[in-house]
Amino acid sequence: MSKYDYELITIGAGSGGVRASRLAGAYGAKVAIVEEIREGGTCVLRGCVPKKLMVYGSHVREELSDAKGYGWTVDSLKHNWRQMIEAKNVELDRLHGIYVNLLENANVERFHGRGMLVDKHTVAVSGQTITADRILIAVGGWPSTPTIPGIEYAISSNEAMELPDMPERIVIVGSGYIAVEFAGIFNSFGSKVDLAFRADKVLRGFDSDIRNTLTNEMMKKGINILSETLPVRIEKMANDFKVHLTNHETIDADQVLYATGRAPNTSGLGLAEVGVQLDENGAITVDEWNKSNVDSIYAIGDVTNRINLTPVAISEGRAFSETLYNNNPIKTDYIDVPSAVFSQPPIGSVGLSEHEAKESYKDIDVYLSSFRPMKYTMTSNTERGLQKLIVDRETQRVVGAHMIGVDAPEVIQGIGIAVKMKATKADFDATIGIHPTAAEEFVTMREKRLD
Numbered sequence: 001m002s003k004y005d006y007e008l009i010t011i012g013a014g015s016g017g018v019r020a021s022r023l024a025g026a027y028g029a030k031v032a033i034v035e036e037i038r039e040g041g042t043c044v045l046r047g048c049v050p051k052k053l054m055v056y057g058s059h060v061r062e063e064l065s066d067a068k069g070y071g072w073t074v075d076s077l078k079h080n081w082r083q084m085i086e087a088k089n090v091e092l093d094r095l096h097g098i099y100v101n102l103l104e105n106a107n108v109e110r111f112h113g114r115g116m117l118v119d120k121h122t123v124a125v126s127g128q129t130i131t132a133d134r135i136l137i138a139v140g141g142w143p144s145t146p147t148i149p150g151i152e153y154a155i156s157s158n159e160a161m162e163l164p165d166m167p168e169r170i171v172i173v174g175s176g177y178i179a180v181e182f183a184g185i186f187n188s189f190g191s192k193v194d195l196a197f198r199a200d201k202v203l204r205g206f207d208s209d210i211r212n213t214l215t216n217e218m219m220k221k222g223i224n225i226l227s228e229t230l231p232v233r234i235e236k237m238a239n240d241f242k243v244h245l246t247n248h249e250t251i252d253a254d255q256v257l258y259a260t261g262r263a264p265n266t267s268g269l270g271l272a273e274v275g276v277q278l279d280e281n282g283a284i285t286v287d288e289w290n291k292s293n294v295d296s297i298y299a300i301g302d303v304t305n306r307i308n309l310t311p312v313a314i315s316e317g318r319a320f321s322e323t324l325y326n327n328n329p330i331k332t333d334y335i336d337v338p339s340a341v342f343s344q345p346p347i348g349s350v351g352l353s354e355h356e357a358k359e360s361y362k363d364i365d366v367y368l369s370s371f372r373p374m375k376y377t378m379t380s381n382t383e384r385g386l387q388k389l390i391v392d393r394e395t396q397r398v399v400g401a402h403m404i405g406v407d408a409p410e411v412i413q414g415i416g417i418a419v420k421m422k423a424t425k426a427d428f429d430a431t432i433g434i435h436p437t438a439a440e441e442f443v444t445m446r447e448k449r450l451d
Helices: 015-026 041-046 048-070 081-105 177-189 208-220 310-325 354-360 408-420 425-430 439-443
Strands: 006-011 031-035 109-112 116-119 122-125 128-137 141-143 169-173 192-196 224-226 231-236 241-245 250-253 255-258 262-264 297-299 339-341 347-351 364-371 385-392 398-404
Touching (some): 006 015, 015 081, 015 310, 041 048, 048 081, 048 177, 081 109, 169 177, 177 192, 177 208, 208 224, 208 354, 208 385, 208 398, 241 255, 347 408, 354 364, 354 385, 354 398, 385 439, 398 408, 398 425, 408 439
Parallel strands (some): 006 031, 031 109, 128 297, 169 192, 192 224
Antiparallel strands (some): 141 262, 231 241, 339 347, 347 398, 364 385, 385 398
């Protein structure tokens, strides 16, 4: 008889924690999972899923405008924000139910409350303690905000998707993917959007041509870009807020949304008290097998601050359970992980940016195509797209592929397979395109950019 209540306790029932727990349970382990809010985690309940639903909803306005170019008569356009939020919440309830069923079908016992480590084998939750041979931390991240006067009046992305009414004027602070996505969402629903951030361009870390194109398109759509500018104070007025900026200007707003990054949600877990090593950002330091410096404690997902993407957390969860509970040692591969930004227009990216490629290879070739999508040629929509291939000149391997424009994330998912398989430019050139599509540009670009 085991001296512990369980073989595994997972703290955090997001995508990674659920995947690890249900696989371990399916392989015969006795598993418990602890969740503070409800099963599903950030992506399903407070992040990528509801945000993508809002992106879909916001696109309708532009689609209806474009419809006129195709002969449609569109009258009495009106949007009911509260109806959308209610419909979104119904869908999230459905997804939450799926996650609960997945756990129950794998015989995983559920505990609700914030789990806290008592020692390296014991977790306290809701007034009781439970023990396990191993503990997996999968609590994800949480929005972080600076300390400025009036910051208590600001909201995060969590609250942005629960607003009872659409703000007529909103100031969004940040330049990462969450900030630009919400800027597009609120702008398309009709809000006046001011986007303020510290950097000179949006989306630090992405390819420069993609960053420049997105900035231009956001400005064309009416978003006010305030680069190298940050709020220094948020002042509460009678019916709204006055945002004081570093450039000594002020902006009147109905809401102030901070999207300035997320921090590992490790506070109050008792990690330091039991000797778990954390980095300077509060992330749990783990090895290639997801193990911390404490031999019984593991961690996956955003709480480790490696690549903060839901599919990566799911991959780490699978690797953890396959290795420890199915005698099948596997590691997550972090090379050439595709990513997407559901901005307006959207972005898909895999591999190295041009800047990164220049640092990694002696010489590179760049292939670039910029055009107005065929979808818009009969409309007044002036949005342009851009596609880019980066090639190692010596081996002719495609080391980076980037796209901004209609269906970019869908296109890059397929291109990501080719980049992962180390396809060469000749492999791309030998592939016959699907016409007429934007995707065919990736296999028809023949002229190198002249630097």
